[in-house]
Amino acid sequence: MSELSENNSNASEIRSDHPEGEAGLAAQCIAALLTRHGIPKYRFAVTVSEILGLSYSSANRRLTANASWSLEELKRVAEHFNETLEELITLNSADALLDASIVIDNHIVPCRIRLGDVVGQVPPGTLVAAEIDGAWRVMPTDARSIIPAHAVTRLLIEPTVSRRRVAILDDHADTAETIVHYMEMAGLDAVAFNDPQALQDHADFDAYVLDWIIERDARRQTALELVENIRARNALCPIVILTGQIRTGNADEENIAAALARHNLKFFTKPASMPILLAALNSSFKTA
Numbered sequence: 001m002s003e004l005s006e007n008n009s010n011a012s013e014i015r016s017d018h019p020e021g022e023a024g025l026a027a028q029c030i031a032a033l034l035t036r037h038g039i040p041k042y043r044f045a046v047t048v049s050e051i052l053g054l055s056y057s058s059a060n061r062r063l064t065a066n067a068s069w070s071l072e073e074l075k076r077v078a079e080h081f082n083e084t085l086e087e088l089i090t091l092n093s094a095d096a097l098l099d100a101s102i103v104i105d106n107h108i109v110p111c112r113i114r115l116g117d118v119v120g121q122v123p124p125g126t127l128v129a130a131e132i133d134g135a136w137r138v139m140p141t142d143a144r145s146i147i148p149a150h151a152v153t154r155l156l157i158e159p160t161v162s163r164r165r166v167a168i169l170d171d172h173a174d175t176a177e178t179i180v181h182y183m184e185m186a187g188l189d190a191v192a193f194n195d196p197q198a199l200q201d202h203a204d205f206d207a208y209v210l211d212w213i214i215e216r217d218a219r220r221q222t223a224l225e226l227v228e229n230i231r232a233r234n235a236l237c238p239i240v241i242l243t244g245q246i247r248t249g250n251a252d253e254e255n256i257a258a259a260l261a262r263h264n265l266k267f268f269t270k271p272a273s274m275p276i277l278l279a280a281l282n283s284s285f286k287t288a
Contacts, residue, residue: 024065029089030077031063036097036112037081038158043187049282051080056186056282057275082156097156100129100136109157113138116151127152163189164206164285169199169223170242171214175270179209182274188281196226204233207281211270212243213251220250224259231263238284239263240277244270 034044049059052073061067071085078088097112113129113136122128125140128149138152166188170176176192183190193199196214208230210223227239241260245251246269260267266280 026069027063027065033088046187051077055279098136100138102138112156113152114154116153119151166190166207167199167205168209169193170211186278207238209240212241213245227263238281240266242268242270242272
């Protein structure tokens with residue numbers, strides 16, 4: 001008997017005879033939960049990794065049904081979004097949360113609701129939902145309300161998820177764009193730079209991935225001055241140093257080691273593993 005069915009007799013919807021298996025159905029349930037709570041698909045793995053304390057690759061394996069979910073993991077993700085395990089495993093059911101809006105202090109605020117029965121007369125001030133011009137609007141009733149409305153059995157308002165901004169510096173444009181592409185697939189807002197000065201003149205970022213040796217206009221320089229300028233503005237943001245030039249002698253190991261110790265940097269040899277690089281960034285975000 002599998003872990004899911006063994007540990008929860010109520011989770012009868014998750015059965016080993018499901019065509020995609022329990023891991024596949026669990027992944028579908030989690031994806032449906034994240035979607036109805038407004039999490040964009042590109043942030044699924046990042047969100048799960050942060051909730052469960054997993055690496056990005058481990059979270060992604062669960063979401064793609066390449067690794068099994070424990071009952072405790074499913075419960076933790078559900079509770080993070082104030083849902084029960086029963087609600088989590090009710091995949092694509094009629095009682096799923098619907099997109100709606102509510103007016104608060106003259107501001108239209110997006111929300112998600114679960115509809116109850118159609119209501120008749122209810123006490124003034126009771127929150128109800130009505131479909132107006134194809135969209136659900138939550139409003140308090142008053143004595144003059146004549147629009148057909150439903151009871152609101154659940155109302156969820158969540159803050160907008162902002163994407164962390166990461167600057168990528170590499171004098172090889174294709175390398176920078178490759179890293180940017182991977183970061184964006186993981187839900188980060190990444191921007192490529194080929195010139196340290198252009199990055200220096202730009203607005204602050206939440207994290208930096210910097211090639212240690214930059215060659216421009218037949219001139220070779222390290223990223224040390226840029227690191228010092230960043231640290232003068234932000235003492236805690238994650239900074240990752242990359243280089244593939246130690247073995248060529250163009251990069252000095254002792255200078256890099258001193259910079260790592262002095263400025264709290266992370267270091268990877270190029271070509272770096274993108275999953276490991278991303279995991280290092282996500283780990284640093286939690287402690288920054």
